Amino acid sequence: MFRRRRWIVLLVGLLVAACWPLAVAAQSPDRLVLAFYYTWFDENSWGAGKVPDQPLAPYVSRDRGVMVRHIEQAKAAGIDALVVSWYGPRVQDNQTETNFRVMLDEAAARGFRLAVDFEVTSPFIGGPGDAQAALKTLLETHARHPAYLRSGGKPVIFFWRQQRFDVSTWAAIRQAVDPNHASLWIEEGVDTAPLSVFDGHHLYSVTWNPPTDLSYTANKFARFVRNYAVQAGAAKVYVATVMPGYDDRTTGRGDAFAVGREDGAYYARSWQAAIGSAPDWIVITSFNEWPEGSYIEPSQAFGNRYLELTAQWSAAFRGSAPLPPTPAIQPPPRTVPTPTPTPRPRPRGRDRWMAL
Numbered sequence: 004m005f006r007r008r009r010w011i012v013l014l015v016g017l018l019v020a021a022c023w024p025l026a027v028a029a030q031s032p033d034r035l036v037l038a039f040y041y042t043w044f045d046e047n048s049w050g051a052g053k054v055p056d057q058p059l060a061p062y063v064s065r066d067r068g069v070m071v072r073h074i075e076q077a078k079a080a081g082i083d084a085l086v087v088s089w090y091g092p093r094v095q096d097n098q099t100e101t102n103f104r105v106m107l108d109e110a111a112a113r114g115f116r117l118a119v120d121f122e123v124t125s126p127f128i129g130g131p132g133d134a135q136a137a138l139k140t141l142l143e144t145h146a147r148h149p150a151y152l153r154s155g156g157k158p159v160i161f162f163w164r165q166q167r168f169d170v171s172t173w174a175a176i177r178q179a180v181d182p183n184h185a186s187l188w189i190e191e192g193v194d195t196a197p198l199s200v201f202d203g204h205h206l207y208s209v210t211w212n213p214p215t216d217l218s219y220t221a222n223k224f225a226r227f228v229r230n231y232a233v234q235a236g237a238a239k240v241y242v243a244t245v246m247p248g249y250d251d252r253t254t255g256r257g258d259a260f261a262v263g264r265e266d267g268a269y270y271a272r273s274w275q276a277a278i279g280s281a282p283d284w285i286v287i288t289s290f291n292e293w294p295e296g297s298y299i300e301p302s303q304a305f306g307n308r309y310l311e312l313t314a315q316w317s318a319a320f321r322g323s324a325p326l327p328p329t330p331a332i333q334p335p336p337r338t339v340p341t342p343t344p345t346p347r348p349r350p351r352g353r354d355r356w357m358a359l
Contacts (some may be wrong), residue, residue, distance in 0.1 A: 017043065036317045037242075038077060038287035038299070039120060039207070040085035042102035054293040055250040055261075056304045064102050070109045073300070077115070077290060080310045081317025082300075084152040085114035085290060088159050089136040090125035092144070097127060103145065111150035118152035119145065120161040123168070141179045145187065149243050154240075156318050158186045162288075163207065165190050165197060173200045187244050189242060195227045203240025204228045205286055210249040210262040210297075214269060217276035227281040243282035245273040245316075246289075250296030261296065264305075267312055268330035274316040275329045285320055 042064040048054070049061040059235050062069045077085055087106070090099040103117070110117050119141060121134075128134050134174060138160075146158035153159065177188070177200050190201040198204060204224065212220050221243050223319055228241040248264035265268065291300045299309035318324035 012018055012067065033284070034081075034321050035152075035154065035284040036287070036320060037082055037084050037086050037118070037152075037284060038082050039289040039292065040073070040077075040117075041291055042087060042099055042106065044291075044293070045098075048293070052253055055253055055296040056293070056298070056302045058293070059289075059301050059303060059328055061357075065098060067105060067109060070102075070106045071113070073290065074106075074110055074113055074115045076108045076300070077292070079112065080289070080313040081321075082290075082313065083158075084118055086120045086152075086286065088122055088163075089119040089141075090122050091127045091133070092140040093127045097137065097233070103266070107145060107148045107150045111148070116150055116152040117209055118159045118161060121165040123162060131168055131176060134152045135176045135179055142180060142186060145188075151305045154187055157184075159189065160186055161189045162190070162201070163191055165201075166192055166194070170197055173197060187240065189240060191223075195224075195231050196232045198228070198239055199235070200237075201241055205242035206244045206250070207288055208244055208246065208287075208297075209244050209273070214262075214272065214274070217273055218279055221276045221282075223281035225282060240283045241280075242284045242286050243277035243280050245277045245285060245287050246297055247273070247299055247312075248296060251294060252349045254294050264332070267308060270309065270312055272315070274312075274319075275326070278316075278320050278326070285317075294339065 044062065044064045046061075046063060048063075049057060057315055064070075066089050073085070087103055088099055089103060090097050092100055094100055099122075104118070107117055119140070121138070122128075123134060125137075128137065141160070142158070146160075151158050168176075169206045177184075181188075184202065187203060188201045189203040190197040191205055191207050193206070195204055204227070206220075206224060209217060209220055225241050225243070232239040246262075247267075247270040248262050250261035252259040252261055274285075287299060287300070289295075289297045293300075299313055301307045301310060312327075315324065315327045319326045
């Protein structure tokens with residue numbers, strides 16, 4: 004009886020060991036801090052009513068001096084790489100390509116890295132064939148640049164709106180351009196089914212949550228990704244999202260809304276929620292998405308505050324500094340009557356949302 008019980012205990016132990024950290028470990032040992040970045044600003048991007056705040060000075064994204072300034076600001080704030088929105092390799096009328104080429108060289112000169120956020124809804128992506136061709140070009144060109152972000156030796160590609168094509172279509176695209184998974188593909192959204200093709204998961208926006216639900220959401224998606232990794236027996240990357248707030252009311256969208264920054268308190272709680280979910284990487288939405296009010300770039304309203312906060316929290320995520328204090332959500336004063344709840348509009352966030 005004793006011998007039988009001992010073998011049962013040993014068998015259970017082996018099964019637990021087989022399913023524990025090895026199966027859910029990330030494909031990369033890095034603890035990266037990333038930030039989404041946009042290169043499409045020009046002389047017509049700024050002015051009253053166009054964005055909810057203004058940069059310290061108006062700028063155009065094609066200016067090398069602006070690229071250098073942003074790279075140096077991001078690097079000083081503890082950001083490892085900027086994830087740059089990309090419409091594909093077409094040059095004509097596509098500054099996301101021409102500006103990315105230049106920015107890669109500027110990043111290389113400063114020991115910094117960039118990655119692509121592949122915009123599947125790009126006006127230059129007409130269908131799966133175009134997406135496949137664009138990814139093939141990306142992997143053969145930019146992904147080989149010394150400044151392109153690599154993790155575990157693999158170039159990293161984020162995707163936005165991969166829901167445009169079904170999982171079987173993505174499987175065919177992957178088989179055609181990267182059959183050996185020599186790059187890391189990070190999908191977006193609330194559906195983790197694409198992890199059968201992709202190597203990791205992130206949410207672009209979390210501000211559709213009430214402020215009290217940030218930790219719940221971060222932990223929920225961390226659990227989804229890790230459970231999928233265990234079931235598939237394959238490593239997957241979980242990327243947690245942090246945001247300073249949100250305000251797209253100057254865009255004219257019918258469902259525009261705002262989430263207040265609370266003098267940095269919302270950003271702090273967002274970071275705490277992300278770190279608490281034990282992510283592999285953290286991505287900030289965003290460095291400079293000005294029309295949606297999610298920027299951390301220095302501004303007329305907030306100065307350098309959000310870069311300074313980013314430096315503190317990035318260090319805490321890496322374990323090189325203690326966690327900064329996280330302000331609690333302040334209840335409304337008792338003298339203020341409680342408003343009648345009304346249905347909240349479903350936020351888009353550059354259309355980067357899906358209902359839970």
